Amino acid sequence: MxxxxxxxxxxxxxxxxxxxxxxxxxxxxxxxxxxxxxxxxxxxxxxxxxxxxxxxxxxxxxxYPQRVIAFQMLKGGSTKTSTAFNLAVRLNQYGAKVLCVDLDPQGNLTDSFCYDVTNEPVFFHVANGECSLNDAIINVSDSLDLIPSDFENSTLDFLITSKNRDLRNFIANIIDPVKSRYDFVIIDCNPSLSPLNISIALASDQILIPVNPDKYSAKGLKKTIEELTRIGKEFKHTFDYNLLFTLYDGREATSQKYLIEYGTHYRDRLLSTVIKKNADVKNAIDQKKTIFDFKKAAAREDFDLLAQDMLGIRNIGKKEGRA
Ligand SMILES: Nc1ncnc2c1ncn2[C@@H]1O[C@H](COP(=O)(O)OP(=O)(O)OP(=O)(O)O)[C@@H](O)[C@H]1O
Ligand SMILES: [Mg+2]
Structure with missing residues (x-):
């Protein structure tokens, strides 16, 4: 067709x-x-x-700040990639220089940007000394770049552990040299507690954990936080992590229940913006678009406010009063 x-x-x-x-x-x-x-x-x-x-x-x-943000959550399908994608796009639309780093071998973030990277360099090739990081960077559009991923990255864990690399600095050493070119480096991870994800967490300024209104998500969150606490002690590092409630549906009792539950147990960590459950998030990917190409999408404003909060520009007009 x-x-x-x-x-x-x-x-x-x-x-x-x-x-x-x-x-x-x-x-x-x-x-x-x-x-x-x-x-x-x-x-x-x-x-x-x-x-x-x-x-x-x-x-x-x-x-514009300078932040490395990793999307991590042990539970699969918690909306890490979709949220990273739409947030990155909105931050960029508001003028931020953004580097998206896809470190999930599924390559879903790469797919969201509609790139097929068969035979192209991905992070593994950089880490293995086969090319420079610059060789792996794809320019998506004005001040929006992507380091793509595919199944080749599934050997990154083996690379880290087999050669007894410095887990603490493995990712930081590769990313740090280009960090100053961007306001936001946004890293998408797979749902696991792998050495790679530990190294990503240690290289990040903030970890965003998407949480959903269901029991499995609550369980995955608990395990994710336990693991961050354990790694933090081992590496004498304090993680700055936040929960982002996604797939919220105001008509569902479970959405209300878990909003209260997360708000009660993780009050200081839960971001005030909530991302609604909205089929247009899926439709956008399917149509090679972003949520911002769908004017009436219910989740559009949520992603917009999330990006505004990260840039500190929410209510900027009200604060200043004029153009
Ligand atoms: N706000 C939303 N409303 C409705 N559906 C959503 C929303 N965000 C994501 N989805 C859908 O939920 C599914 C899982 O999302 P996604 O792939 O982003 O999760 P993930 O955490 O990255 O998964 P994985 O753990 O496999 O990497 C996808 O089909 C996606 O289109
Ligand atoms: Mg994903």
Whole structure:
């Protein structure tokens, strides 16, 4: 079946910037022109590339942080990849320079960006000294890069343990040299307590654990935290980890139950933003798009607010009062 596929949009349109800043689309256009920032046409709307959004937001005092964030959770299918993908895209649309690192041999994050990397370098080849990290970086769009993954990465664990590598610094040593080029390095992991995931955790500033409203998820969370605590003691390292409630459905009693349960037991760790269960998250991947290509998607605003919180730009318009 042939289909006409519109590419995913890795940019913001004027209305989205207007909404963020609480001003009119016309005011966005005038302010951008005053700052010498050019727009381009997306249908009948003016749109701005991430680097231009960045110039605009920086001129309003927004500071971009430098963070390495790993998505980890022992339970499979907890939405690590989908959440990492949509968060990375939104951070980038808001002007952040983002490097996505797919370290799950399933290569789902790589698939989300629609790359087939058969015969292309992945992280394993870098770690094994076969190429440089730069050789493995794919430029997806303006200031959005990806280090892809495929089954070759399943030998990373063997590589770490067989050659008695320094687990503490194995991942950090490879990633650190390029970190300063990005505001966010977002690492997607497989659901396991592998040496690779331990090394990733030790190289990260923050670990995001997606939790869902079900018993298996609660069990996986408990085990994940126990393991982080154990590793932390062994390596004398304090992990900064947070829970992100996803697959929330307000009509389900279990969603209410687990929201209360996670909120009670992990009050200081649970992020205030909750990601709703929404078939458009799946539809977007299927259609080679992101949740931000679906204007009416229920989870769109959730991902948007999550990214805004990470950049500290939620309510920026209200705080400043004008463009
Ligand atoms: N907010 C959401 N609403 C509805 N479905 C979702 C949502 N987020 C993810 N999904 C779906 O849930 C399934 C599991 O998601 P995903 O593959 O991201 O999980 P994962 O934790 O990365 O899995 P794995 O442990 O295998 O790596 C996918 O089919 C995905 O489309
Ligand atoms: Mg995954």
């Amino acid at each position: 042939s289909e006409l596929v519109q590419p995913a949009k890795y940019f913001l349109n004027q209305n989205e910037i207007a909404q963020l800043l609480g001003i009119s689309p016309q005011a966005v256009s005038i302010a951008a022109k005053q700052r010498g920032i050019d727009s381009f046409k997306d249908g009948n709307k003016a749109a701005y590339n991430p680097s231009d959004v960045r110039s605009y937001l920086e001129s309003r005092g927004v500071k």
